[in-house]
Amino acid sequence: MTEVVVAGERLLLLPEKAVYWPAEAMLIIADIHFGKAASFRAQGIPVPRGTTTENLLGLDALVRQHxxxxxxxxxxxxxxxxxxxxxxxxxxxxxxxxRPELRLTLVRGNHDRHAGDPAAALGIELVDEPHAVGPFAFCHHPDLDTGGYALAGHVHPAWVLATRFDALRLPCFVVGSQRMILPSFGSFTGGHVVTREAGDTIFVTSGEAVHAIR
Structure with missing residues (x-):
């Protein structure tokens, strides 16, 4: 993991494409997209099964680890x-x-508005963006005008590492002076190659380690 300090708070960028905020014992996850594979299969497109289980196992491992x-x-x-x-x-x-004791909060995104809210039995607190906690504004869209440092998703950011002979596309965190964009956590969600804006630091994750691209 890699530590960054933003808005006066220490955050851990995790290789598993999530952020941990130690002061609040909060795990921050963007774009898990439960049911994406099922949505494809419902349209007659053959895609692998098991992505929901994979997402849940990954989520649970991070909750337990941290x-x-x-x-x-x-x-x-x-x-x-x-x-x-x-x-x-x-x-x-x-x-x-x-995990009945685990607090869950969902900042609604564009897919949530089309899909409908999760089942009430999941016990998830539903909020709209921006959702303020401490110095942070938790959002889905990274381009909102917020009153705090924005933590957002939506983009599924990726970065290309290239040599003369080969190229590799990796999920990345985009950390700027006013906002951070998290990579998509979910399996089977893809990524969008981003360009670095002035003041941004890119942190790529291999799944095993996080590295800064200066």
């Missing part, structure tokens, strides 16, 4: 209405029953 007491989802928790399929919902509810 002792998180609160998970903040920065939008696009559900991908589409097909995410309400019984198999997807059943897996999420089974996981929730193992």
């Amino acid at each position: 002792g998180a007491r609160h998970v903040m989802f920065l939008g696009d928790f559900l991908h589409a209405r097909a995410a309400h399929a019984s198999s997807t919902q059943g897996a999420m509810l089974a996981w929730r029953h193992t």
